[in-house]
Amino acid sequence: xxxxxxxxxxTLAARAASLDAADPLAAVRERFLLPEGVVYLDGxxxxxxxxxxxxxxxxxxxxxxxxxxxxxxxxxxxxxxxxRVGDAVGRLIGAAPxxxxxxxxxxxxxxxxxxxxxxxxxxxxxLLTDPGHFPTDQYIADSVARLFGLEVRRMPPAGxxxxxxxxxxxxxxxxxxxxxxxxxxxxxxxxxxxAVQRAGGLMLWDLCHAAGALPVGLDExxxxxxxxxxxxxxxxxxxxxxxxxxxxxxxxxxDQPLTGWNGHVEPFGLSGDxxxxxxxxxxxxxxxxxxxxxxxxxxxxxFDGVAMEQVRAKSLSLTGFFLDCADTLLDGLGFTAVTPRxxxxxxxxxxxxxxxxxxxxxxxxxxGVIGDMRAPDMLRFGVNALYITHRDVLSAIRQLAExxxxxxxRDERFRHRTTVT
Ligand SMILES: Cc1ncc(COP(=O)(O)O)c(C=O)c1O
Numbered sequence: 001x002x003x004x005x006x007x008x009x010x011t012l013a014a015r016a017a018s019l020d021a022a023d024p025l026a027a028v029r030e031r032f033l034l035p036e037g038v039v040y041l042d043g044x045x046x047x048x049x050x051x052x053x054x055x056x057x058x059x060x061x062x063x064x065x066x067x068x069x070x071x072x073x074x075x076x077x078x079x080x081x082x083x084r085v086g087d088a089v090g091r092l093i094g095a096a097p098x099x100x101x102x103x104x105x106x107x108x109x110x111x112x113x114x115x116x117x118x119x120x121x122x123x124x125x126x127l128l129t130d131p132g133h134f135p136t137d138q139y140i141a142d143s144v145a146r147l148f149g150l151e152v153r154r155m156p157p158a159g160x161x162x163x164x165x166x167x168x169x170x171x172x173x174x175x176x177x178x179x180x181x182x183x184x185x186x187x188x189x190x191x192x193x194x195a196v197q198r199a200g201g202l203m204l205w206d207l208c209h210a211a212g213a214l215p216v217g218l219d220e221x222x223x224x225x226x227x228x229x230x231x232x233x234x235x236x237x238x239x240x241x242x243x244x245x246x247x248x249x250x251x252x253x254x255d256q257p258l259t260g261w262n263g264h265v266e267p268f269g270l271s272g273d274x275x276x277x278x279x280x281x282x283x284x285x286x287x288x289x290x291x292x293x294x295x296x297x298x299x300x301x302x303f304d305g306v307a308m309e310q311v312r313a314k315s316l317s318l319t320g321f322f323l324d325c326a327d328t329l330l331d332g333l334g335f336t337a338v339t340p341r342x343x344x345x346x347x348x349x350x351x352x353x354x355x356x357x358x359x360x361x362x363x364x365x366x367x368g369v370i371g372d373m374r375a376p377d378m379l380r381f382g383v384n385a386l387y388i389t390h391r392d393v394l395s396a397i398r399q400l401a402e403x404x405x406x407x408x409x410r411d412e413r414f415r416h417r418t419t420v421t
Pocket of ligand 1: 105106107108134136137177181206208209229242
């Protein structure tokens with residue numbers, strides 16, 4: 001165990017200072033309104049507030065809604081917002097324009113995308129997903145399977161190549177996440193996509209933990225379908241619209257089950273029969289939440305002039321430094337790092353295991369260091385390279401060591417479970 005006032009700490013502090021001084025994205029932090037005294041390591045759950053959002057919201061509410069009223073659907077281009085914002089997300093996930101749409105929630109987009117995938121691969125009885133996938137992805141896979149009379153197979157990414165070699169021709173669609181939401185492990189998107197497609201199935205990626213965090217190159221990898229949320233690394237705000245990616249080659253046959261009037265080829269023709277719009281616009285359902293959509297659009301400007309490769313390089317530097325700090329400052333305090341050490345296997349978060357995970361996360365939050373906890377014993381720390389510094393990382397771990405050494409987390413007030421952990 002290293003005292004939190006030690007030469008080792010001084011060395012880490014000097015390293016943090018030099019890494020931050022050389023950071024090409026340092027100025028981007030000013031594009032976010034971070035509260036004074038807070039180290040925010042939960043941007044993998046809810047991104048921090050981008051400075052561009054409050055004025056955009058004031059304009060959307062007062063001028064666009066308050067003054068322009070319903071004319072805003074045309075005059076302020078509200079109608080086009082799902083496609084416009086979709087393209088802005090598309091730039092961050094390697095999708096050429098016209099393939100990404102913003103709207104609804106990840107869960108809804110997943111339902112439509114998985115169902116449409118099943119319809120694109122008739123006669124194939126299996127739907128593959130990860131037993132470690134986020135619950136909504138597993139629930140929706142089960143529900144889609146029940147609706148279409150298919151079977152869900154839960155297969156960890158490591159077991160996929162063998163499974164596909166044996167039963168691949170029975171797989172309609174595989175729904176996976178590049179990043180494990182608990183451990184932060186990054187899976188090989190290219191190899192998985194290739195293996196699923198070689199077997200004739202479709203690949204659907206859930207990019208909730210990847211969009212805005214690392215380059216995913218959907219077009220380059222030839223991915224079929226993808227979904228993701230707008231509120232994590234894209235910082236679009238609580239409940240921000242999700243997004244749907246449909247590769248251009250699939251759009252003409254993309255047949256989703258939730259067929260609302262916004263996705264009709266002629267929405268104001270008011271026909272009683274559904275005929276889908278051309279292009280990814282057929283992924284639209286009903287009236288989009290315009291205020292949230294405009295908040296997301298403003299939030300995405302935080303990425304202006306920033307290449308995803310730069311985001312990735314800084315994110316890896318932050319998570320690598322996190323692991324080094326943890327090795328030095330948390331040694332002997334009961335923690336185990338579960339996030340892989342190899343950079344190519346790390347997403348943009350670090351997860352530590354500790355038997356007192358919940359109380360520790362609460363005690364840290366009381367000090368202004370915000371991470372979160374996933375049952376039963378995981379402390380998750382997300383790093384958003386647009387606004388986190390190496391100094392933040394060191395401060396978080398130093399304080400975590402102090403909390404454990406002083407047994408601060410044993411205080412009664414940190415024991416009670418809140419609804420959201
Ligand atoms: C991988 C993944 N998919 C989906 C969701 C959530 O879906 P929704 O946005 O519909 O709540 C999450 C939320 O954390 C997630 O981590």
